[in-house]
Amino acid sequence: MRERDINRKLFSAGHYNILAAQIKGKFPLENDSMSLTQRATLTDLALSMAKRFTLDNDQFKPEMFLDACSPDPELYPLSELWEGVNQSELITE
DSSP, X not given: OOHHHHXXXXXXXXXXXXXXXXXXXXXXXXXXXXXXXXXXXXXXXXXXXXXXXXXXXXXXXXXXXXXXXXXOTTTSOGGGGGGGOOGGGSOOO
């Protein structure tokens, strides 16, 4: 993909919702060590995507996206992770 295409706003809210639903659907329900690794990986993926989407779209709501990725936003409010994101950490390339 060309750099100019990467930096254009190509995603809409529907795209973000589809991606969040896919992440949410992959969260394991078990509590074994493998599931813990899977949860950590999916959480890291969701947070990384939220960082990139924030740069891509100034109307993107990272907290809403993160909670949409969570299997249960009441028990696992992934949006709380956004509070710890340093704006200088955002991907700029």
